Amino acid sequence: MALPEKKDHHRSEERFSFFSSETQNTISSPTWDGLFPSGNLDHIFQEKTKQRPDPSRPVWWFDVRDATEEDVSQVAQALSIHPLTAEDIVIHEPREKVEVFKNYYLISFQTLVDNPKEEAERPGFPHPAEIYILVFQYGVVTFSPSGCQHITRVRERIRKMHDPLILSSDWICYALIDDIVDCFEPYTRAVEQESEAIEDQVFIARIDDVKALIPSVDALRKKITHIIRCLHGKVDVLNGFVKRCQAPDRLPVFPDGELLMYLGDVQDHLITTLSTLGHIDEIIGRSQGNCLAQLSATNLRVSLTINSALSKVTVIATIFVPCHLVTGMWGMNVEVPGQNDDGLGWFFTIVGCFVAFMVVCMGVAAKFKLL
The missing domain is CATH 3.30.460.20 (CorA soluble domain-like)
Structure with a gap:
């Protein structure tokens, strides 16, 4: 040839x-x-026809x-x-x-x-x-x-x-x-170490650190999914290969004997690796849930603080609006009470009424814990 x-x-x-x-x-x-x-x-x-094995x-x-x-x-x-x-x-x-x-x-x-x-x-x-x-x-x-x-x-x-x-x-x-x-083993060890580091950081991290952890957790889960997807097909291939080698009507091209033990060892290693990756994925999923829970709790606390501040501002605005309305009405071209009298008696009277009104309203708001 x-x-x-x-x-x-x-x-x-x-x-x-x-x-x-x-x-x-x-x-x-x-x-x-x-x-x-x-x-x-x-x-x-010389492989075109199947011949009897020749060990030499x-x-x-x-x-x-x-x-x-x-x-x-x-x-x-x-x-x-x-x-x-x-x-x-x-x-x-x-x-x-x-x-x-x-x-x-x-x-x-x-x-x-x-x-x-x-x-x-x-x-x-x-x-x-x-x-x-x-x-x-x-x-x-x-x-x-x-x-x-x-x-x-x-x-x-x-x-x-x-x-x-x-x-x-x-x-x-x-x-x-x-x-x-075996070439998947270094990647498995790397994601395992990274998952342990993230799990330790979740419970001691500050809020700013937690925000930075979320992208890291997401990237790690993508790595794990990527590796698992590459390994899953190999399980089916090895299972089918071993079954064909063990079949009673096995074709001559397939191996037999001691080599099946070697293939069984590879199967065990593959299953162990997939089991480890599944366990790591569960840990990362739990860590991701904890991160999101911390962010949710923090956001809830911030929302409550903002709502409390806004409620106080609303009460204060409600107290001042009637006073502003009254002064606005008498600021127009209408006759103001006491405008023809000498002295500041009317002025201090009106201001005192406003102050008394505010004090009463704030007391009522404090009684009902609105301030």
């Missing part, structure tokens, strides 16, 4: 890498030709980072990959799933990668990206996004294996799934 002709790519980074258990080395290159100078892949990719045969692993449509087409041609699989990889199908074909099975998972642009727009929010794992009898093909460290970590884990005989294409698939689930 000759290597398909490849056009030049604008990017020069080493996007293609190939690992073989025979040499325990990883070869990286920006082009196919750099990995396979001979141009013939038959001695490596080396296991290979081919990874393509940020695959283009042309890259996917070349791999599909070389390994007889189904057109539906190639289409999912090209369009970056986000749905996590397990699909089985004649000579391989596909696992599509979402992982978290560092994205500077996403981090600048929404700090603390990991960027989800799709990783596709195609598992053959003696090899694995992965299509990974840039910023993803799973490939490097799993290859380092293979290098440190105490028993190389354990290595198989199914084990590589398990190790990738395990590493993808």
Whole structure:
């Protein structure tokens, strides 16, 4: 099988890498030709028909980072990959799933990668990206996004294996799934620590601090929801994968035996992580409720203070309005009592009446606790 002709790519980074258990080395290159100078892949990719397992045969692993449509087409041609699989990889199908074909099975998972642009727009929010794992009898093909460290970590884990005989294409698939689930652990610990800090601050914060806490609580709940959404699909995928592996009419491409214990361990870890996130979400929800309750109580106290002040102002205005009305009426072009008399007797009499009226009204208001 000759290597398909490849056009030049604008990017020069080493996007293609190939690992073989025979040499325990990883070869990286920006082009196919750099990995396979001979141009013939038959001695490596003999996966078109299902054969009996050969323990002595080396296991290979081919990874393509940020695959283009042309890259996917070349791999599909070389390994007889189904057109539906190639289409999912090209369009970056986000749905996590397990699909089985004649000579391989596909696992599509979402992982978290560092994205500077996403981090600048929404700090603390990991960027989800799709990783596709195609598992053959003696090899694995992965299509990974840039910023993803799973490939490097799993290859380092293979290098440190105490028993190389354990290595198989199914084990590589398990190790990738395990590493993808593990990558959520730092984010889980981070939100847990942040939730504990917020819970401590809620009961000792002043009113101005409580107002500042509300956006922090809201942002943290968004982070938790984002992580839970990324993990929920993996539960269904792993459950379906394990059921297919345990089925009596299990297809030959699926793993069996001891590898199911490894997958069960990943399931337990995933369930534990989701349980922890659910507990953290409850704590944050309670803290958010306490913050809102404190704000409501403070607003109620302020409202009562304002109403009390306004009621006093209203009573005082009610007392002064009749006096203002009387002075206004006699300020017009009408005869004022005592205007023809000499002295200030009438003036002090009228002012005294006003003062007496005010004193009586204020006494009545004080008796009924209106002042």
